[in-house]
Amino acid sequence: MPELPDVEGFxxxxxxxxxxxxxxRVDVRxxxxxxxxxxxxxxxxxxxxxxxxxxxxxxWLLARTGGPTLMLHFGMTGELVCCHPDDMVEAHDRVLFTxxxxxxxxxxxxRKLQGLWLADDESEVAxxxxxxxxxxxxxxxxxxEDVLSARRGSVKTALTDQSVLAGLGNLLADEILWRARxxxxxxxxxxxxxxxxxxxxxxxxxxxxxxxxxxxxxRDSWLTGHRDDPDPACPRCxxxxxxxxxxxxxxxxxxxxx
DNA sequence: TTGGGTGTTGGCCA
DNA sequence: ATGGCCAACACCCA
Numbered sequence: 001m002p003e004l005p006d007v008e009g010f011x012x013x014x015x016x017x018x019x020x021x022x023x024x025r026v027d028v029r030x031x032x033x034x035x036x037x038x039x040x041x042x043x044x045x046x047x048x049x050x051x052x053x054x055x056x057x058x059x060w061l062l063a064r065t066g067g068p069t070l071m072l073h074f075g076m077t078g079e080l081v082c083c084h085p086d087d088m089v090e091a092h093d094r095v096l097f098t099x100x101x102x103x104x105x106x107x108x109x110x111r112k113l114q115g116l117w118l119a120d121d122e123s124e125v126a127x128x129x130x131x132x133x134x135x136x137x138x139x140x141x142x143x144x145e146d147v148l149s150a151r152r153g154s155v156k157t158a159l160t161d162q163s164v165l166a167g168l169g170n171l172l173a174d175e176i177l178w179r180a181r182x183x184x185x186x187x188x189x190x191x192x193x194x195x196x197x198x199x200x201x202x203x204x205x206x207x208x209x210x211x212x213x214x215x216x217x218x219r220d221s222w223l224t225g226h227r228d229d230p231d232p233a234c235p236r237c238x239x240x241x242x243x244x245x246x247x248x249x250x251x252x253x254x255x256x257x258x
Numbered sequence: 259t260t261g262g263g264t265g266t267t268g269g270c271c272a
Numbered sequence: 273a274t275g276g277c278c279a280a281c282a283c284c285c286a
Binding site (some may be wrong): 001002003006010059073074075077078113114131169171172177212216221250251 | 263264265266267268
């Protein structure tokens with residue numbers, strides 16, 4: 001689930017729930033989500049510190065504390081929620097950060113495909129992000145065109161490859177390609193300049209509305225609203241949508257208008 | 259009950 | 273460089 005818009009939503013949750021507050025207690029309920037750091041070291045590193053303005057790069061959330069930085073990745077099922085410490089701890093609440101008597105930030109994740117890392121300094125942050133391409137929300141049109149034209153594979157593979165462009169997942173890629181009327185299997189390097197511009201425009205437009213929504217909503221007028229229909233029809237032209245596999249992922253597109 | 263599917267990533271192999 | 277397959281994990285569904 002979590003793609004750029006979701007993670008941007010989690011960044012806002014962190015900001016409104018915990019920014020400026022002191023981390024009073026870290027409670028690790030499941031060490032399986034900790035990567036390269038023990039519960040002990042995590043607590044020693046951040047308890048007593050204050051959450052500052054959180055940042056995001058692609059699908060990574062950077063929880064800064066003025067010292068070490070907590071790096072969060074949400075995999076397919078993770079989320080960040082603001083709770084009351086007395087709220088019932090749910091089965092998938094893996095790490096709890098108590099930041100006030102009445103506030104507790106929770107890293108909740110069903111599948112534990114990713115988790116939390118602790119970066120002691122900026123070089124460690126950079127090391128964890130070194131394989132990430134430019135953020136999809138921040139990339140310039142020029143840079144976008146440059147990275148796409150350098151790719152031999154399909155445009156969908158390029159859009160979802162985090163080392164090319166950071167932030168887009170399977171759903172967003174399908175939605176953006178549908179809006180830009182481009183087949184997911186088109187070779188990225190074959191795109192005409194006009195195609196590339198259109199793709200960039202629709203990427204920005206789609207990101208803007210999904211970030212505002214805090215997710216990629218299954219709207220009726222969007223492709224997202226139909227990908228799970230039994231016999232899906234294109235909300236733009238009515239033609240039957242096609243399913244296939246591109247970049248190893250379930251892909252939905254309209255053979256008529258894409 | 260079992261096998262196959264799922265919005266994440268990275269590693270290995272050809 | 274690229275694509276395919278698998279694993280990590282927990283759950284759903286036929």
